[in-house]
Amino acid sequence: MTTIVKGARVLGGDPADLLLEDGRIAAVGERLSATGATVVDADGLVALPGLVDLHTHLREPGREDAETVETGSRAAALGGYTAVHAMANTDPVADTAGVVEQVWRLGQQAGLVDVVPVGAVTVGLRGERLAELGAMADSAARVRVFSDDGHCVADPALMRRALEYVKALDGVVAQHAEEPRLTVGAQMNEGDRSARLGLTGWPAAAEEAVIARDVLLAQHVGARLHVCHVSTAGSVEILRWAKSRGVQVTAEVTPHHLLLTEACAESYDPVFKVNPPLRTDEDVHALRAGLADGTIDAVATDHAPHAVEDKESEWASARPGMLGLEQALSVVLQTLVEPGLLDWAGVADRMSVRPAAIGRLDGHGRPIAPGEPANLLLLDPAARVTVDPAALASRSRNTPYAGRELPGRVVATFLRGEATVLDGKAVE
Numbered sequence: 001m002t003t004i005v006k007g008a009r010v011l012g013g014d015p016a017d018l019l020l021e022d023g024r025i026a027a028v029g030e031r032l033s034a035t036g037a038t039v040v041d042a043d044g045l046v047a048l049p050g051l052v053d054l055h056t057h058l059r060e061p062g063r064e065d066a067e068t069v070e071t072g073s074r075a076a077a078l079g080g081y082t083a084v085h086a087m088a089n090t091d092p093v094a095d096t097a098g099v100v101e102q103v104w105r106l107g108q109q110a111g112l113v114d115v116v117p118v119g120a121v122t123v124g125l126r127g128e129r130l131a132e133l134g135a136m137a138d139s140a141a142r143v144r145v146f147s148d149d150g151h152c153v154a155d156p157a158l159m160r161r162a163l164e165y166v167k168a169l170d171g172v173v174a175q176h177a178e179e180p181r182l183t184v185g186a187q188m189n190e191g192d193r194s195a196r197l198g199l200t201g202w203p204a205a206a207e208e209a210v211i212a213r214d215v216l217l218a219q220h221v222g223a224r225l226h227v228c229h230v231s232t233a234g235s236v237e238i239l240r241w242a243k244s245r246g247v248q249v250t251a252e253v254t255p256h257h258l259l260l261t262e263a264c265a266e267s268y269d270p271v272f273k274v275n276p277p278l279r280t281d282e283d284v285h286a287l288r289a290g291l292a293d294g295t296i297d298a299v300a301t302d303h304a305p306h307a308v309e310d311k312e313s314e315w316a317s318a319r320p321g322m323l324g325l326e327q328a329l330s331v332v333l334q335t336l337v338e339p340g341l342l343d344w345a346g347v348a349d350r351m352s353v354r355p356a357a358i359g360r361l362d363g364h365g366r367p368i369a370p371g372e373p374a375n376l377l378l379l380d381p382a383a384r385v386t387v388d389p390a391a392l393a394s395r396s397r398n399t400p401y402a403g404r405e406l407p408g409r410v411v412a413t414f415l416r417g418e419a420t421v422l423d424g425k426a427v428e
């Protein structure tokens with residue numbers, strides 16, 4: 001299949017045509033043509049490398065009523081993604097070669113994005129003994145990112161051992177940094193507001209203490225550490241310090257932590273309940289600055305679909321988590337690009353290049369240049385879209401952006417030259 005993309009602004013630069021052929025970018029230039037090619041008009045559109053998510057919950061196997069590999073893949077493609085890392089907290093847990101291969105195959109069958117399974121660090125996410133990390137790395141799924149996400153690997157000796165094993169596999173431990181003894185029953189950010197609302201607090205120190213411990217362990221062992229969903233100003237400071245000392249640590253921030261604050265909890269609407277919790281204005285600004293200066297490496301969605309019965313209840317009994325894939329790029333546009341904190345190359349770096357490098361993905365996060373895999377998206381930066389939960393491709397409806405107008409619209413996404421999204425709609 002051959003496609004010509006007409007007049008796209010690659011990373012926001014001057015308009016150029018892109019010839020996509022046999023899964024690759026065959027040429028970038030002016031007035032390109034090819035017989036029999038499908039022509040896609042990209043006038044006014046920005047071309048970016050296909051986005052890579054380091055943190056997606058697809059819920060299959062086990063909770064296919066909330067999301068499947070296929071519905072989550074479609075949501076990802078609509079958001080401009082060409083690869084997503086599927087978190088291991090499924091049922092059964094992805095803690096064996098068999099389960100990660102199953103998820104990987106389902107992703108191949110759906111064919112909308114590359115679904116890259118994350119392997120659990122410990123058996124059943126129980127934090128007691130290491131899972132079969134080597135077998136998952138050697139499997140068809142080629143696992144390189146290991147995480148007990150949803151749970152913290154709280155035992156420091158076990159965390160040290162995980163880092164040692166994963167180092168030998170050229171992998172990385174992605175830590176959900178939450179000291180469990182400090183967050184028993186926690187519902188929202190700990191502060192004046194939690195006291196006033198009568199909701200048990202989740203102190204910033206519960207995140208920061210684990211990050212501080214883990215960067216010291218990573219340095220000692222000489223292994224790679226990745227920190228999931230960083231949410232506090234103090235965490236950014238610790239990461240900055242660790243990087244200045246040469247520790248091999250990377251970190252991600254979610255779109256919702258870049259935009260929303262704990263003030264959302266005033267509504268008692270559980271759609272705003274998430275782990276780690278929404279924090280303060282000061283935290284939001286530190287996260288934006290940390291992403292802009294590269295202390296935080298990546299935006300990762302933590303797309304966490306939940307069925308209505310698990311989410312639409314009173315705050316304390318609702319599951320934590322919110323959708324993210326379909327709005328992530330728009331939130332980054334609003335919080336970083338429009339205020340002038342990040343340019344288009346910066347967006348490509350934080351949402352594609354660095355996440356691909358952290359996950360050791362070949363073929364993603366590559367430049368839009370001749371010879372490279374044709375994984376890319378076309379964005380209309382001038383569009384403004386009001387988020388309608390009913391219109392989402394996700395099987396769940398727990399978006400925190402309902403009714404909110406956000407900038408930017410993904411018009412097309414290409415996975416190895418094949419359109420997965422065209423005219424803003426999923427290709428059937």
Ligand SMILES: NC(=O)N[C@@H](CC(=O)O)C(=O)O
Nearest residue numbers: 057149150274275304320321
């Ligand atoms: N982020 C959340 O609030 N929930 C996630 C788990 C997690 O990322 O910790 C989930 O699986 O629902």
Ligand SMILES: [Zn+2]
Nearest residue numbers: 149150176228
């Ligand atoms: Zn988590």
Ligand SMILES: [Zn+2]
Nearest residue numbers: 087149150302
């Ligand atoms: Zn998560």
